[in-house]
Amino acid sequence: MRPARDIEALRERLKAMETDGCPTDDARFDLGHAEADRHLGGLAIHALHEIYAATTPDATAALGFALGLVQRAAGDRPVVWGVQAMAGLETGQIHGPGLRELGLDPGRIVLVRVKETKDLLAAGEEALSCGAVGAVLLTAWGESKVLSLTATRRLSMAAGQGRATAILIRLAAQPQPSAAETRWRVRGALSRALEAEAPGHPTYAVELLRHRLGAQPNAWIMEWDRERGVFEQGGRNAEHQQSQRPALPGGLVSPAADGSAAARGGAVRRYG
Amino acid sequence: MLVEKVKGALRLAAANASALALGLSPGMTLADARARAPDIRVVTHRPEADAALLKRVLLDFGRFTPMAATDGPDGLSLDVTGCAHLFGGEDGLVRAVAARAGGVGLAVRLAMAGTPEAARALARFGRGGIHEGDGQSQALRRLPVAALELSDKETQALSRAGLKTLAHLADRPTAPIAARFGAAAATRLNRVLGREDARIRPERPVPLISVDRILVEPITETSDVEAVIDDLLIEVMDRLDLRGQGGRAFQAGFFRLDGEVRHITVRTGRPTRDAAAVLRLFRERLASLARPLDPGFGFDQLRLSVPVADRLASQQRGFERTPPGAEDLGRLVDRLTARLGPEAVSRFQPVASHRPERAVRLIPAALAPAAVAPGEDGEWPDPDPADPPLRPLQMFDPPQLVLATAEVPDHPPNRFIWRRVDHRLVRVEGPERIAPEWWRTLKRPLEPTRDYYRVEDQEGRRFWLFRSGFYGEEPAPRWFVHGVFA
Incomplete structure (x- = not known):
């Protein structure tokens, strides 16, 4: 195992050089999801994390996951959320009460609506480096040349400088190389049904695509617990769910209470 | 010679000095005038163009005094009390006005008197x-x-x-x-x-305070303009300091050599006397103008004024007591607002309404400092710990029409087609009935009652659907997707 440790040491040295002598800080946060935390060993707080919506209809799931990360990373500090107009038109406008339902006080959020990607980046950089905000969320729509390696690098530098968490949410875009600390792909996942087969708590199928410090790509199903503010091992594998349960028969309530109870104790499946 | 149509006849509306010398006068019919002087040049009178020109001249003459007003359709009056010394006495001022007007090609008659x-x-x-x-x-x-x-x-x-x-x-x-x-x-x-x-x-x-800089040599470079604004800002801040006030809005007037005037205003969320910060705002604003500042042949006068000011304690000590970061967030909001406009930078404010689309509104963040408690109108509802989110994270305005089918009318849907995608539903909860606010729609026809359903499709996406109206009634009910849950 010696070579591995050497590589690790070299990585550390490289990292120190990359940040141009700025003191790197080791502040990290975890997700509350036991398995993922073991795998990741925590995520850097003052860094850029990138989240891709797997498909356009999964945009809301990607936002939900991002808001979970924000609450884990930034505590009660103010949040600036930059949204590109096109994203709002295609996937819906952010709804204040919906934020509250995910455990985030809408009063903490300063919403910045822009048209162009370059304005989004400029606003994000400004907010990150000013030192007054805990996290900056940026929702970018579509593929864009402006969102280059350099641009993401500037964001992550600004995050380190202003000691804030940067989260870039990419909708309608394919994963691309960037300077992000981690890159994720998120889609909605079937929730654990509540009583009377009602849709349950927010559940995401989360895929780790890249981790700069070398954690292997992996996938989990995570359920957001608003009351405790943690991600939990949740949901069930979508295929499993489908094979077990047909689509709703008409308007009748299907006998599901036992199924969901079994799922609660069920083992977590890897996804993807 | 200008003519206009009065009661079906073309009559002279205005005539220049040489026409007057020929014995023509306004009010005369054109035929009459032609009979007296056959080779007059006639142009149709366009009062709105006159008014526009007068307005531009008025803006430009704002350089002589801030107290300028139009006087009828063809005159300007300037209150020059205390302004004359800037132009070398009253003679100098009148000469400057005459030169300015001559330069634009106007024939003027000037008089200066006590009232x-x-x-x-x-x-x-x-x-x-x-x-x-x-x-x-x-x-x-x-x-x-x-x-x-x-x-x-x-x-x-x-x-x-x-x-x-x-x-x-x-x-x-x-x-x-x-x-x-x-x-x-x-x-x-x-x-x-x-x-x-x-x-x-x-x-x-x-404005409360206004400071001018008349430039001997017109300037065109952005850096020069910024330097002048910086100078003026420092002067303005000194005056604000004397008054114990801080500016909430700052307006820069750019007077161009050829008479064009441009006013640019920046606003701050809280009163300030920080010249450097306001200069930064101006820089942001100038860089992001939809119609950039065009210096043309150069600006020969710049004016900085403070239209809105609030009380601000003379010394900014005691900031330690305010929560750390609050000041910085306010400044960040100011900078973003200056660059992107007040509508682009906003905060959520709850509204007491059971209509989901009215339950929240966005207010410009610059108007709502972090210190102001939200909830003058409403409060954010506290969700029940056991409940999953009952309101979606994203909403469509207006709601999007979908094709939904329910096996039995009046029952929850089992599938719906939206944006050409077929969503088969595996979980449904509802309905949550939300009636229209009839007291707000007295004038308009009442919207149908909505039955909302929380649904989840086989891919694990959660939607908020509603049926507008009831089965067996006219018009037939329609289904909409109103929002998406995380």
Whole structure:
């Protein structure tokens, strides 16, 4: 195992050089999801994390996951959320009460609506480096040349400088190389049904695509617990769910209470 | 020569000096005028273009004084109290105004007197020029009674009574004049004679503080412009400091050599006297203008004014007591607002309404400092710990029409087609019935009641659907997707 440790040491040295002598800080946060935390060993707080919506209809799931990360990373500090107009038109406008339902006080959020990607980046950089905000969320729509390696690098530098968490949410875009600390792909996942087969708590199928410090790509199903503010091992594998349960028969309530109870104790499946 | 159509006949609306010399006068029909002088040049009169030109000239003449107003469709009045010394005395000021007007190609007659009405009368019915003290009353007394600009009938009546000039009226007691020709005539006389003073109403509200810099050499470079603004800002901040105030809005006026004027305003969320911060805001604003600042041949005057100011303690000590970061967040909001506009930077405010689309509104963040507690109108509802989110994270406005099917009418849907994708639903909860706010829609036809369902499709996406209206009623119910849950 010696070579591995050497590589690790070299990585550390490289990292120190990359940040141009700025003191790197080791502040990290975890997700509350036991398995993922073991795998990741925590995520850097003052860094850029990138989240891709797997498909356009999964945009809301990607936002939900991002808001979970924000609450884990930034505590009660103010949040600036930059949204590109096109994203709002295609996937819906952010709804204040919906934020509250995910455990985030809408009063903490300063919403910045822009048209162009370059304005989004400029606003994000400004907010990150000013030192007054805990996290900056940026929702970018579509593929864009402006969102280059350099641009993401500037964001992550600004995050380190202003000691804030940067989260870039990419909708309608394919994963691309960037300077992000981690890159994720998120889609909605079937929730654990509540009583009377009602849709349950927010559940995401989360895929780790890249981790700069070398954690292997992996996938989990995570359920957001608003009351405790943690991600939990949740949901069930979508295929499993489908094979077990047909689509709703008409308007009748299907006998599901036992199924969901079994799922609660069920083992977590890897996804993807 | 300008003509306009009056009651079906083309009549002269205005004529220049040479036409007047030929004996033509406004009001004459065009045919008549052509008969007297066949080779006159005739242009259609466009009053709105005149008004636009006058407006531009007014803006430009704002360089002489902030108290400038239009005077009828063809005149300007400037209140130059305390401004003349900037242009080398009253003579210098009048010369500067004349040069400026000549440069734009206007034929003008200027008069300066103690009151606006006196100056107007001297300019329009006398010879113009600068008048004060005895000279002014002498000049005014020589004016014809027409200078009072009463109605034709009254003017005629005055002439018939043998009162030809203002001197005839000035020496008489006012009361009989008021009794015979109305109180308006008496007031008018007093004002024209300078016995009574009425302020002019400036076109732009007069700012609290205004600082000017007249440049000998016009400037075009952005860096020069910024340097001048910086200088002016420092001066303005000193004055604000003396007043114990901080500016909430700062306006820079750019006077271009050729008469174009551009005003640019930046606003701050809280009162400030920080020149560097405001300069940064101006820089942001100038860089992001939709129509960039065009210096043309250069700016020869810059003005910085403070239209809005609030109390701000003289010394900024004691910031330690405010929560750390609050000040910085306010500044960040100011900077973003300056660059992107007030609508682009906003905060959520709850509204007490059960209509989901009305339950929240966005207010410009610059108006709502972090310190202001939200909830004047409403409060964010506290979700029940056991419940999953009952309101979606993202909402469509307006709701999007979908094709949904339910096996039995009035039952929850089991599938719906939206954006050409078929969503088969595996979980459904509802309905949550939300009635329209009839008291808000008294004038319009009442919207149908909505039955909302929380649904989840086989891919694990959660939607908020509603059925508008009931089965068996007219119009037939329709299904919409209103939002998406995380």
